[in-house]
Amino acid sequence: MGLSMFALSRRSDARFAPARSSAELPPSFLGSGIRVRGVLEIEGELTIQGFVAGRIAALKLIIAPGGRVEGDIVAREVVVSGNLNGRIFAPNVTVEETAHIDGRIFHNTITVARGAHFDGRMPWRPVNFFETLDQLPETQP
Amino acid sequence: MTIFNRNDNKPADSKLSAIDALQTPKPTEQPRPQAYAQPLSPPAKTGASMASVISKALKITGQLESTEDIQIDGEIDGDVRGVGVKIGNNAKVKGTVYGDEVELAGTIDGRIEAKKVILTGTARMSGDVSHQDIKIESGAFIDGNLKPDFGKTAGSKPTVAPFKPVAAVAPATPDKSAEARH
Numbered sequence: 492m493g494l495s496m497f498a499l500s501r502r503s504d505a506r507f508a509p510a511r512s513s514a515e516l517p518p519s520f521l522g523s524g525i526r527v528r529g530v531l532e533i534e535g536e537l538t539i540q541g542f543v544a545g546r547i548a549a550l551k552l553i554i555a556p557g558g559r560v561e562g563d564i565v566a567r568e569v570v571v572s573g574n575l576n577g578r579i580f581a582p583n584v585t586v587e588e589t590a591h592i593d594g595r596i597f598h599n600t601i602t603v604a605r606g607a608h609f610d611g612r613m614p615w616r617p618v619n620f621f622e623t624l625d626q627l628p629e630t631q632p
Numbered sequence: 633m634t635i636f637n638r639n640d641n642k643p644a645d646s647k648l649s650a651i652d653a654l655q656t657p658k659p660t661e662q663p664r665p666q667a668y669a670q671p672l673s674p675p676a677k678t679g680a681s682m683a684s685v686i687s688k689a690l691k692i693t694g695q696l697e698s699t700e701d702i703q704i705d706g707e708i709d710g711d712v713r714g715v716g717v718k719i720g721n722n723a724k725v726k727g728t729v730y731g732d733e734v735e736l737a738g739t740i741d742g743r744i745e746a747k748k749v750i751l752t753g754t755a756r757m758s759g760d761v762s763h764q765d766i767k768i769e770s771g772a773f774i775d776g777n778l779k780p781d782f783g784k785t786a787g788s789k790p791t792v793a794p795f796k797p798v799a800a801v802a803p804a805t806p807d808k809s810a811e812a813r814h
Contacts, residue, residue, distance in 0.1 A: 516687060516688070516689040517685070517687040517688065517689070517705070518685075518687060519685055519686055519687040519689070519690045519706070520684055520685045521684050521686075522683055522684040522698065522700050523700075524684075524698045524699035524700035525684045525696065525697070525698040525699075525700065525702070526696070526697050526698070527692060527694060527695070527696045527697075528694045528695045528696075529692055529693045529694010529695060529696075529709075529710055530692070530693040530694055531690065531691070531692050531693075531694075532690070532691045532692075532693075533687075533689050533690040533691070533706075534689040535687065535689040535690075537690065541684070541698070545694055
């Protein structure tokens with residue numbers, strides 16, 4: 492009962508809630524010297540300062556200045572201050588002024604800072620689009 | 633113009649005086665600011681010198697390499713290359729771990745190739761270990777061969793080697809990687 496309630500409430504205000512359970516789980520950090528190729532799945536927060544090629548599924552993803560990602564990102568919240576070549580599927584997206592993005596941002600709410608480099612499209616999607624995202628064939632590896 | 637000025641000034645003045653009247657007795661009642669020996673919030677983390685942390689919530693399928701230290705508490709299905717690699721208590725690695733120094737407290741299903749290897753009491757090692765220097769604490773589980781041949785045989789590779797392509801990478805990612813462009 493308690494669990495289902497939690498799942499329900501999480502779903503209903505997924506748009507506004509900051510990545511809630513990220514506080515309980517220790518955040519992951521990929522430093523500037525790291526290079527990862529493959530699929531990353533995390534139930535909490537992930538900060539990338541290094542280079543990642545592949546698919547990322549996270550609750551909250553931060554691409555720090557100097558970080559570089561090539562591939563698709565599925566998350567509840569994404570903050571980009573670094574480089575991205577690929578697609579973002581996230582209800583909350585923030586693009587900082589140091590960001591450099593080539594690709595698409597599927598979003599529900601987005602902030603783009605003045606000075607950010609963005610080449611591509613940013614299609615708006617309703618909140619429920621992001622709830623069924625895991626089943627979308629295009630977000631599968 | 634004068635009309636505007638008059639109208640603007642009047643309410644502003646009356647407001648100000650009202651606020652003044654309210655506020656004048658207050659400053660004496662307010663507690664004096666206290667001096668703190670330490671800053672209230674810890675200084676922001678500087679990311680540049682931080683080692684990578686793969687927390688227990690993170691699962692990586694693929695390859696990972698770093699020119700820095702790595703702390704692994706999560707699950708990795710693939711090879712790990714680092715300088716100092718610490719594999720925590722509940723961590724799982726399926727693949728080969730290369731490094732200068734590898735400290736294992738979790739589980740490895742694969743190989744270790746490192747100059748210095750430490751297997752703590754909670755370590756579970758299924759596979760061979762190639763090392764120069766090894767420390768095994770009581771309680772460690774080892775199912776494999778230990779060979780002090782790191783750096784001697786042709787088979788052991790340098791600590792950081794170029795990427796091999798991985799089939800698991802998303803198809804949307806073009807194979808022209810960062811190295812090719814920069």
